[in-house]
Amino acid sequence: MSDPVIFTIDIHPAGDNPPDGGWASTVHRVEADAPTLRVTDLGASRGDGVFETFGVIAGHPQSVAAHLARLANSATLLELPAPNEEQWREAIRIAAATLPTEVQCGLKLVLTRGIEGTDRPTGWIVASVAGGDFAERRKGIRVVTLDRGYPSDIARRAPWLLAGAKTLSYAVNMAAQREARRRGADDAIFVSSDGYVMEAPTSTVIIRRGDVFLTPRTDIGILPGTSQLALFDFYRAAGLKAEEAVIPVAGLADADGLWLVSSVRLAAPIVQLDGATVTHDRDMTDRMNAALLARDA
Template sequence: MTWRFALVIEPVASDDSRTDFSATFREIDPSAPALSVGELSTQRGDGIFESIGVVDRHPQETQAHLDRLVHSAGLCDLPSPHLEQWRQAVDVAAAHCPPEGEGVIKLILSRGVEHGPTPTAWVTAAQAADNTAVRKRGVRVVTLDRGYGIDTPARAPWLLLGAKTLSYAVNMAAIREAKRRDADDAIFVSSDGFVLEAPTASLILRLGDRYVTPAPNGGILHGTTQLSLFEHLAAQGLQTGYEVIPVASLARADAAWLVSSVRLAAPIRAIDGVDVAVDEELTASFNRYLLSPRD
């Protein structure tokens, strides 16, 4: 991924009444060093982020991503981001994405420099990887134990299991383990036998005429792309739902997808070595919708 643009943000209070925040932005060279050695995002992964897909310079689902950034900040005891400030930063970054094709904008809010007075915040823009093949070909996945029970997030909120934090070492390790098992990706499951999510994506299953996703009460990050796709399906009169899904239900799925902001809808073609039917026409319709302008 080639970074095209980077913007440092001077965070302001969430109740700041100004309408123009351009004076709080500072463009920097995306290829040059920019962070202090005392920065807690790199020392401890102590911060949060969002990745916004961009199509023809149009940032997708900006409001949903900003709302989730605020939610993550609350879980992590970070200052609440000013929505309008960050929205304007997204617009500036989008202008530096490719005029045609796909890009990605990342929003990062860190606790800042150790013993420093304020958080650190920045936004980047880059051209997205070409996901055309995986959207059509699909992915092979394996199930991996996430190491906690379905009720753990409610009992131990300090684990931050519902926040999109910069601490992604476990997620990346899971993908490497999946590849060691001759798969492309993973689906996390709870230690007591329930389906959770993928390391960087939400899971959608088609069970008969219903489209279901794991209920976001087990430390699951509520996916912006999954929410949008469910709205699209509901508008067509199709049944969608959030359920506590036993691992055994994966074998009953008529079709399954991993969905995320940049890869979009990738059909699952095998789970733990067992083939899953791929509905190519339906998947193509999902991705046509997800590539259309969405606010």
């Protein structure tokens, strides 16, 4: 696999006008092995920052508007300066142009609070070729449910826990995936302590019941899924119903289909849940992934 391509960004908050050289002059390519990030940056030392990861198909970044909206929402929850959308769009354009068009690729956008004591945010983009052949889309994945450790009203009762923000503090998410592997599974679904389906460590849950496709409501303290939003557009265009809902954990076992969806892996059907076999509609999975691969920027 080729080395990632890295760009640093001279961060301007929302509302700023572009400098004389345009927004492109604020985006700087750096060598992959060059020293780039200060160890005193609060993103590195405390995970005090936000990020977005999304796919690039045939040179086209996918769901840019949805990802930038989620980046802005996460920044608001962390009380970071609002991202300048025009600047980030130009940075995305520049970074995507460095990627090959014949394979699936990805971009990772990062915005941190910056070097401690400077009050100046740090930003960068990593452009890379996506690894693997995504066999999970065809073969499916085995999933276990794991207790998230807090109730479904956590976002309302304790907003300082930043439920619903895509922060750099992903240690718990990675620990959950390691626990899933220890249990003989490929991934996990978090459930609230009061018994409701939440999200997976790096993806969104979609449940099928007949001709209705459901995803957990975001007000229970989870991220809005950009790929899930695109799939809901696909379902509705196909004459199917798509809804957000509060879903009891028991609703997983009697579903007509289960998927984990994300920006790079796309739609991975769940074929086993907590050791029990799950129905897998391969045709629907193929249609879902075709829709995700074809979405516009």
